[in-house]
Amino acid sequence: MGEYPKTYEVVVIGAGHAGCEAALATARMGLSTLLLTANLDTIAQMSCNPAIGGLAKGQLVREVDALGGEMARCIDRTGIQFRLLNRRKGPAVRSSRAQADRYEYRRYMKRVLEEQENLDLKQAIVERIVAGEGRVCGVETEHGVYFPSKTVIVTTGTFLRGLMHVGLRQQEGGRAGDVCVKGLSASLESLGLRLGRLKTGTPPRLDGGTIDFEGLEPQYGDENPRPFSFTTREITRPQVPCHITYTSERTHEIIRAGLDCSPLYTGVIKGTGPRYCPSIEDKVVRFPEKVRHQIFLEPESMETREIYPNGVPTSLSLDTQIRFLRTIPGLERVEIMRPGYAVEYDFAFPTQLKPTLESKQVTNLFLAGQVNGTSGYEEAAAQGIMAGINAAASLRGEEPLILGRSDAYIGVLIDDLVTHGTNEPYRMFTSRAEYRLLLREDNADLRLFEKGYERGLLSRERYEACARKKRQIAAVLEMLSERRLKPDPPTQARLREIGQAPLKQPVNLKQFLRRPSAGVAHLPLLGIPMEPFDAGVWEEVEIQVKYESYIEREIEEVERLRKFENLAFPEDMRYRDLSGLSREVQEKLEQIRPVNLGQASRISGVTPAAIASLMIHLKKRGSR
Amino acid sequence: MKVPALPLDGDTIVAVSTPFGVGGIGIVRISGPAAEKTAAQLFHPKTPSERFTSHQFYYGHICDPRDNSVVDEALMVLMRAPKTYTREDIVEIHCHGGALPVRRILELVVSRGVRPAEPGEFTRRAFMNGRIDLVQAEAVADIVEAKSATALRFAQRQLDGGLSQEIRGVRETLKDLLMEMEAWLDFPEEDLPDPDFDRIRGRIEEMIGAVRELSATYAEAHLYRDGVSLVIGGRPNVGKSTLLNVLVGKERAIVSPLPGTTRDYLEESVVLAGIPVRMIDTAGLREDAGEIEARGVAFARRQIETADFLLYVVDATRLESERWGRVADFAPAGRTLVVINKIDLVPAAALxxxxxxxPPGVPRVAVSALYRTGIENLGEEIERQLTGDKLDLDSRAVITNVRHRQALERCLDALERAAGQASARPVPGDLLAADLRHALRALGEILGETTPEEILRGIFDTFCIGK
Structure with missing residues (x-):
């Protein structure tokens, strides 16, 4: 068929969680966008567990939402069980998690894509990325169609040379029932990108009709589920429970006996798997003293009986799978509908990317999602929207959007990827964020709404709402430091009524709120009405007051280091020629090519003395 | 995170700009916006003035603002930007060259919130602020590199042995606790037991004790860190030089660990009981000296006055002619050892x-420097006098570096906050973890950072994670 008559500004390859956000972002920013997928029926497919969010991931979802992404709205409409995790451990580690109806989820996302202006959605497998003089010019599909394009965003997930394992049998494909993409790997390599091999796994899917839920511990969602999106008013879909069961010693015996057919333990699988999500055979071998392992039985959808047994990903032979499952309480008669399997796939080493997610080798070629060595829908979506925003910035000659490690988990994610790279599927944890107290779910909108609006991804209306919330928080905080409680008899009496210790001296309301047992809920009883401010404002106020000194300490640290983030390296910096740097440091800098001194300082092996030397060289160049 | 050691500009820094053992004065140099304010807090000019004139020396005293005690007499010069080495405000405090006054002044300045300078930082600032020609950029980069390397080797050496063992111990405990906390925070849906916060608080308190003790050794350890100056004084021809040679000869195999130690016929550095000792031979003290000699005598007396320790040598054959009353005038009490030399020339009974x-109560040792009798005894007595019963280097770790001290203090602050959070119910996990992270990061300044990846690795090795 030859060349397609339309030149797109953006072509996105792959319609998973990264691709959907990337395509929506560029289309919403007004760029003509083409989204290509190997299968239009598996858009935004949840290849593994049917859930969105979790620790640190919930923060990512809310950040994507604050920038104008779709994931949060999608799960709010299709979630069937919402829970806020770590409710009592502190606001910085509170994260939302929801079970999704996986079919509803992908249908919703497909509809959003279809209805999006400037966005074309087509089914085709891309065989080749076409580039000339270090710059992309389009993509070529399996049907021989050439789509000219100014930028290309690769979001191919696990599909590059995907190889699935069940026992010692292998099958090509990026996901059970789907195709394997072969041409693109070679195409990326020919463009100069280095590829590596990773592995991940998924559990068998079970027939819920053959599970005996009686006697299993149910796990219900929250009574008042909190939406992910700042734009969702409430969750209306009926909520369903999950169930908890455990493996037993008998299960472990069967697993151990089945190891001779394990592709992991017989050396068939070469790729590196994630440590935080080991297969059940891994858990049994590595923690022999553990007598049982927990399993969550999660519904996949309201339209199917299929159950996702979270906690037993496996690539053991199908025979072993069914035998070990039937030793588990509730699963004595279980039937497997789809086997568990491991999948190996190509990924591109992410240190080959700029912090914009653009390839250092090829101009206007962006990579996002699992192809960069990450794992998780949320990590993928976060990269997707950032690749979209930066592709648009590049096309328009605008400043790129690079989020700092103190701005967002998205910033931590991308900085980790492009500065350190990864050797296993990278997943976000709150412990990766040095400014964890700043990067909360509750303030994601306040942290990012201005950036989302500037890029044209938030409506004026939404911008105004966020700006208003910000002003109101400031006003309430000021009021709290001005209003005082005096130890007069009526005040003391009221304090006693609400179970609070009497005052020894006059305090302002901020000081009162810093009492561990006090909260904004006490304020109406002390004559401070909550109106006209809504719960979101008060939540923010309470956290900011109670955590003030800690938050200030982190902000001080951020400010102290801002200078380094602002000292940018020229693109043509020749690190090998710089004096005062060891050979090792020179090599590291050449490899990573940091954008600024801050990033340079985070490269392992780059010493403070080397940073001092770099400052001197930067100064010298700047003065020329 | 390599945060704290990054080369920040714009704050105020301080360093001792005269190396140990060189010259009779010590210079503490402060550069940055808070230099003048800091000087005003610590320096009390003899003639009080509203405002210091730039580039002019003032005579006065350095006082500890906490109790207004005098630390040393000193000359102070304030040089306002931009006509200074760094093009920032610079204050120099010229004090007595003994290690103790220099060190105490440095500590006072640091206690006012001034940061100890990174290696080569004055030069780097001079460059960054355009004071040094751009052509010299490479040279400046090399200087910074070289100084850092030296400082690193030096700090490493200070960390050898017991000290790093103890700090490492604290760090391991911190890592364990942080791992437990992070696992609890990051994996709420795993089948993990809740941490026992009473036990955690107990361990934090143990660490507080250990860190506090380590930090306190800094004050006691100045001898080991800075060494002492030991002046050999006495009237002419009592055998001072012979004694010096004997003492140095005896110890010559031991090399001073400190750099920049000058060696000439007047000064020799040796290590006694692990303490660097700078031995200074002085001109004989006499009253009927000619003009030139009188100057030498005056100099000797000044050296004796500012010395950390005095060996006052007397001639056993002329004990009666010593005027002890006058000696007591200048000999520092409690820091003087009388050496009775030439005992080979007098019968035991006469001695x-x-x-x-x-005078009663003055410690004394009888020797013959010429025949080396009693020298062993003298060495032991000097060591005993120097160390007292304060420290035993072999059995205890001591903090000797002001930077390490600062890091330990920061660690201590964070641990104290952590202990408070661990007592709250419910425990604010995010805050407790933040405090533990800060404590760990502070130790990282001494031992190298602990990355989040190390903590995660620990979690995956220890706990079975994998919902």
Whole structure:
């Protein structure tokens, strides 16, 4: 068929969680966008567990939402069980998690894509990325169609040379029932990108009709589920429970006996798997003293009986799978509908990317999602929207959007990827964020709404709402430091009524709120009405007051280091020629090519003395 | 995170700009916006003035603002930007060259919130602020590199042995606790037991004790860190030089661990009981000296006054002619050891009676420098006098570096906050973890950072994670 008559500004390859956000972002920013997928029926497919969010991931979802992404709205409409995790451990580690109806989820996302202006959605497998003089010019599909394009965003997930394992049998494909993409790997390599091999796994899917839920511990969602999106008013879909069961010693015996057919333990699988999500055979071998392992039985959808047994990903032979499952309480008669399997796939080493997610080798070629060595829908979506925003910035000659490690988990994610790279599927944890107290779910909108609006991804209306919330928080905080409680008899009496210790001296309301047992809920009883401010404002106020000194300490640290983030390296910096740097440091800098001194300082092996030397060289160049 | 050691500009820094053992004065140099304010807090000019004139020396005293005690007499010069080495405000405090006053002034300045300078930082600032020609950029980069390397080797050496063992111990405990906390925070849906916060608080308190103790050794350890100056004084021809040679000869195999130590016929550095000792031979003290000699005598007396320790040598054959009352005028009490030399020339009985003329309570040792009798005894006595019963280097770790000290203090602050959070119910996990992270990061300044990846690795190795 030859060349397609339309030149797109953006072509996105792959319609998973990264691709959907990337395509929506560029289309919403007004760029003509083409989204290509190997299968239009598996858009935004949840290849593994049917859930969105979790620790640190919930923060990512809310950040994507604050920038104008779709994931949060999608799960709010299709979630069937919402829970806020770590409710009592502190606001910085509170994260939302929801079970999704996986079919509803992908249908919703497909509809959003279809209805999006400037966005074309087509089914085709891309065989080749076409580039000339270090710059992309389009993509070529399996049907021989050439789509000219100014930028290309690769979001191919696990599909590059995907190889699935069940026992010692292998099958090509990026996901059970789907195709394997072969041409693109070679195409990326020919463009100069280095590829590596990773592995991940998924559990068998079970027939819920053959599970005996009686006697299993149910796990219900929250009574008042909190939406992910700042734009969702409430969750209306009926909520369903999950169930908890455990493996037993008998299960472990069967697993151990089945190891001779394990592709992991017989050396068939070469790729590196994630440590935080080991297969059940891994858990049994590595923690022999553990007598049982927990399993969550999660519904996949309201339209199917299929159950996702979270906690037993496996690539053991199908025979072993069914035998070990039937030793588990509730699963004595279980039937497997789809086997568990491991999948190996190509990924591109992410240190080959700029912090914009653009390839250092090829101009206007962006990579996002699992192809960069990450794992998780949320990590993928976060990269997707950032690749979209930066592709648009590049096309328009605008400043790129690079989020700092103190701005967002998205910033931590991308900085980790492009500065350190990864050797296993990278997943976000709150412990990766040095400014964890700043990067909360509750303030994601306040942290990012201005950036989302500037890029044209938030409506004026939404911008105004966020700006208003910000002003109101400031006003309430000021009021709290001005209003005082005096130890007069009526005040003391009221304090006693609400179970609070009497005052020894006059305090302002901020000081009162810093009492561990006090909260904004006490304020109406002390004559401070909550109106006209809504719960979101008060939540923010309470956290900011109670955590003030800690938050200030982190902000001080951020400010102290801002200078380094602002000292940018020229693109043509020749690190090998710089004096005062060891050979090792020179090599590291050449490899990573940091954008600024801050990033340079985070490269392992780059010493403070080397940073001092770099400052001197930067100064010298700047003065020329 | 390599945060704290990054080369920040714009804050105020301080360093001792005269190396140990060189010259009779020590210079503490402060550069940055808070230099003048800091000087005003610590320096009390003899003639009080509203505002210091730039580039002019003032005479006065350095006082500890906490109790207004005098630390040393000093000259202070304030040089306002931009006509200074760094093009920032610079204050120099010129004090007595003994290690103790220099160190105490440095500590006072640091206690006012001034940061100890990174290696080569004055030069780097001079460059960054355009004071040094751009052509010299490479040279400046090399200087910074070289100084850092030296400082690193030096700090490493200070960390050898018991000290790093103890800090490492604290760090391991911190890592364990942080791992437990992070696992609890990051994996709420795993089948993990809740941490026992009473036990955690107990361990934090143990660490507080250990860190506090380590930090306190800094004050006691100045001897080991900075060494002492030991002046050999006395009237002419009592055998001072011979004694110096004997003492140095005896110890010559031991090399001073400190850099920049000058060696000439007047000064020799040795290590006694692990303490760097700078031995200074002085001109003989006499009253009927000619003009030139008188100057030498005056110099000797000044050296004796500012010395950390005095060996006052007397001639056993002329004990009666010593005017002890005058000696007591300048000999620092509690820091003086009388050495009765030339005992080979007097009969034991005469010596015994001669000793009776010494003021009571003054420690004394009888030797013959020429025949090396009693020298062993003298060495032991010096060591005993220097160390007292304060420290035993072999059995205890001591903090000797002001930077390490600062890091330990920061660690201590964070641990104290952590202990408070661990007592709250419910425990604010995010805050407790933040405090533990800060404590760990502070130790990282001494031992190298602990990355989040290390903590995660620990979690995956220890706990079975994998919902």
């Amino acid at each position: 015994e009676s001669g000793m009776g003329s010494l």
